[in-house]
Amino acid sequence: MRDRAIACVGALLAIALTGLISGSILGHGPHIPLIVAPMGASAVLLFAVPASPLARPWSIVGGNTLSAMAGVATARLISDPILAIGIGVSSAIAIMSLTRSLHPPGGAAALTALVGGPSVAASGFLFPFVPVCLNSLVLVGLGIAFHRLSGHRYPHARASGPGDATGAPRASPQATVGFREEDLDATLTSLHETLDIDRTDLDGLLREMEARTSLRAGEGVTCLAVMSREPVTIGLHEPTAHARRLLVAHDVRTIPVLDAAGRLAGVIGFRDLARHPNATRVGQAMSEASTADPAEAAASLAPRFIDGHTHAVVVVAPDRNVVGVVTSTDILAMRARASAPGRPAPARGT
Incomplete structure (x- = not known):
């Protein structure tokens, strides 16, 4: 109104x-x-x-x-x-x-x-x-x-997709999952109707609805319920060589980095080590951590894992102490349990 x-x-x-x-x-x-x-x-x-x-x-x-x-x-x-x-x-x-x-x-x-x-x-x-x-x-x-x-947007602007490293437009990660563009085109063609909505807006609307439906599949499941407890961590001033050994030994892609007080300072992974080949200490190569609250819905983390960069979300307490880690494997296991309740869930990674 x-x-x-x-x-x-x-x-x-x-x-x-x-x-x-x-x-x-x-x-x-x-x-x-x-x-x-x-x-x-x-x-x-x-x-x-x-x-x-x-x-x-x-x-x-x-x-x-x-x-x-x-x-x-x-x-x-x-x-x-x-x-x-x-x-x-x-x-x-x-x-x-x-x-x-x-x-x-x-x-x-x-x-x-x-x-x-x-x-x-x-x-x-x-x-x-x-x-x-x-x-x-x-x-x-x-x-x-x-x-x-009045705070409304007019003329209506279509959402523009991200570009690749060369600046050329490409499909977003969200656009590569779920239904495809050809599915939308085929459906519109089969209706034999002209709809009063821009095709791009319709695509965005359906994808948002698809994401919300997916969230409901894991409704009530918190990060605390699916996270890997007691994750591998490393100190801020540890050598980068030690971080590399931990990543290989524990077969993980991201390790939380702790400061002197034991609070989360960032994360480090193979991508960070490759970007900073001359770094000798973990603090020189680490990147910003993606974090979540223990009570946050686990399904809400799913969009973070399709950005091409995030491999783990660190679950932290209000004082930034690390409680656990949620990986894409944890989200997949949760989805598997939701879609096939009678089957055993895959083993959770760390």
Whole structure:
């Protein structure tokens, strides 16, 4: 209800100001409308569903303007009013589809150009630009300003994926698990429907839902229940050669590093040793530790293990004392128990 109230306030201000600004430019005479009716429908999309592809700035400005132009052209070419209104609206849909500016109020803009009365007919091909394009530009500008002031994001921006070391875009680790892009495309194709949501937004929505469903599979299981207790640790000032021997001897990829007081200072693994080949002490090569509270849901740690860097999450008490370590193997074992309760879980790694 809060967002709906904000949408109402935004539409109130934007429509009133659009009429005021347009009137100050065009005047208040009967020769041309102050504001065209399709702006009301555009305001509904702009303020109530700003994330819709139909509410993009180009959709509002391009859709209304091009549709009005199609209506004026149809009125000039076809004298029969019944035939003209049908062809005018269908032409508007075709033009908006081709220019990727689909905007439902555009159909009303085309009709207004056809049946808007003597003042619209007298304006001719000026009508799509003044007042339709003018109204649309003012409305979009006011919408952008209002959404920013109210803390909403407009124009809607798609989430961009991370890039690789060369800067080229690549799929995120999250996008490589669960369903694939071709699965989404095949499903959308099989529906034989056009959905009012951007494909990228739909993909993100489904992946978020998939992640939350996965979390529920391990609901109630805490880090304390699945962690490896008494993990191998090493002191901050120990030689890096000793860290390498511990990693090999215990067949682990990450070791918590403790300071002089026995509190967590960081972690060290083979990746850290490779990045700092000249380091002689563990403190010179260690990296920041990923930590969790003992009471934290174990399933919530799963996203951390798909970043390509994290191999273990250190479970710590409030005073930074190490309580245990949760590895990706622990999470897999928990998932195996959840999916197959009658089977013995795999042995937990350290």
